[in-house]
Amino acid sequence: MTSGFFDAVAPATFEGPDSTNPMAFRHYNPDEMVMGKRMEDHLRFAVAYWHSFAWEGGDPFGDQTFIRPWHPQDDMGRAKMKADVAFEMFERLGAPYFCWHDADVRPEGANLSESIDRLNEITDYFAEKMEGAKVGCLWGTANMFSHRRWMSGASTNPDPDVFAYAAATVKSCMDATQKLGGENYVLWGGREGYETLLNTDMGRELDHMGAFLNMVVEYKHKIGFKGQILVEPKPQEPSKHQYDYDAATCIGFLRKYGLENEVKLNLEQGHAILAGHSFEHEIAVATSEGMLGSIDMNRNDYQSGWDTDQFPNNVPEVALCYYHILKAGGLGLGGTNFDAKLRRQSLDAEDLIAAHVGGMDICARGLKAAAAMIEDGGLEDALSERYAGWDGAEAQAMLKSDLASISERVLGGGIEPQPRSGRQEILENYVSRFV
Structure with missing residues (x-):
């Protein structure tokens, strides 16, 4: 039984570069060999659960525009309906992976215990659906930035009870990620920073964040998690000054706290732009230090000052990114996650498929260009x-x-x-x- 949400949308197929069908792949052929490896195995595409299914179409100046069958997202019945739709979309796209935050896959409980129970229930449901699907979990993570409890940070919070709550939250998400066979676990410190130094002890907060991340690594080994631990740089928004500003800042932090051999980076194109860098730069910084783990592929609007998270459409930019990735030996356990969302006016189910098809095609075209440049050797x-x-x-x-x-x-x-x-x-x- 299907949800019916995508009934009017056919599965995306490869039709070749001469196709004029906006719902078909022109460049992404999963089985095409690029530098001796299948294209699917190079790119390792993942769908971001939050923007694709949990986002309701709001922006800093306007409220919800998407009216989905699973809205409001406040009970487990609708959470499972959302999962049904998600797995139907994974199948239509042929996407080999998906990624998730805890807050996006289950509704908030009355307390942490109930929230964890709900997370376990929905990830059990995921596991059942994954048995009959050709999709895996690229990574999971904890949303420790949206709820008001995180307004002053998670691991860097001045309240030790919030630090403890964060530790328990991350443990539950790591357990769920391992249950789903996740290949990575990501920590995104959206509130790990400060608004003003008037009320901030920066040295103490950094030490607490370093201690927290060491606990994460210790727990990884304790439970036998074979995947990578990743941190994701971002310079600002929501915090004014974030401790995970860019790739170089994160690498320095990891070295300071003895984590450079345990933790790698999950880099996002939009975050690179907010930091005043190109995505190519951030990838080159990480690969030069052997610390690239995975990427979030999107783009920002260069006329806007916030993280617009649009689907990629710039082949030259994408090609240069994959050029450095290929030179470094590829993405390994990482992948290309579409941390991207529709525009508020793109209301239809068809729009959601078309956005991913277009993004996957841009990446495929960029990958082929990158491989051709490497084989030519001109650079x-x-x-x-x-x-x-x-x-x-x-x-x-x-x-x-x-x-x-x-x-x-x-x-x-x-x-x-x-x-x-x-x-x-x-x-x-x-x-x-x-x-």
């Missing part, structure tokens, strides 16, 4: 040429020398370096050949 050749001077024995010896010796060589040898072109426009033109 690597340009890098080799630009840094060729460092390959010489004298240049390498200089790195182990000292200022006085280097100064003597420069003055004695009459070294007068002349600037060389970075050839940025030529390289941009090169990328354009592939996208």
Whole structure:
């Protein structure tokens, strides 16, 4: 028995680049081989449960626009109806994974015990549905930012009771993630930051967050969870100053608290933009340190100052992201999660399918372009040429020398370096050949 929500929408199929069908894949062919690996296994697409099924269409200036059969999301009957719809959509898209927050899959209970019971009930329901479906759990996480109890943070809260509540919440979500065979567990510290230093002891809060994350890692090993623990950087919104600002900040934090070998990063395109970076930059920072875990694929509106979470539509941007991912060996246990939502005016069931089809196609096209650039080798050749001077024995010896010796060589040898072109426009033109 189906929910009926998607009855008028056929499953998405691959029709090739000449197709004019907006509900069909033009570039995403799961079985197509790219650099010796199936496209599906490279991209590892996941549907975000929260934006796709829990979001009601509000924004900072307006209330609900989506009227779904499972609204209001306040009892377990509607939670199961929402799950029925979700799994029907996973099947229509052929998506191999999904991701979830606890608050999006079950209604809040009267207390934590009831909330955990409801989480266990709905994830048991997920497990039953997963037995007959070709979909797995990429990752689970706890929503510790929406409810008013989290207004001053979770692990960084000045109230130790909130820290304890957060610990119990994360434990329940890790247990549920393991039950569903999840391949990762994510911590998103949306409220782990502050509004003003007038009431904030930053050093203490950072120490508490480090202690909390070490507890998460310890519990992972205690229960035998084989997946990755991931943290997700974001610079602002909702907190004014967030401790997990960007990839570099998170890597520094993880090293400070001895977690660099236990925790990796879940990077989001929209968060990179809010931090003043490109997604390509954030991925390159993480891969250069061996700490890329997974990605949330979306985009922001460059005219808006908040996290608009739109589906990707920029092939050159996406191609450069996958270029760095492929160079680093791929996503491993991670995947490409569509942390993206419809526009408030896109009301129909068909819109939800079309948005994912379009996003998956953009990623597939970007992946193929990235693979073609790697196989062609043009960018690597340009890098080799630009840094060729460092390959010489004298240049390498200089790195182990000292200022006085280097100064003597420069003055004695009459070294007068002349600037060389970075050839940025030529390289941009090169990328354009592939996208």
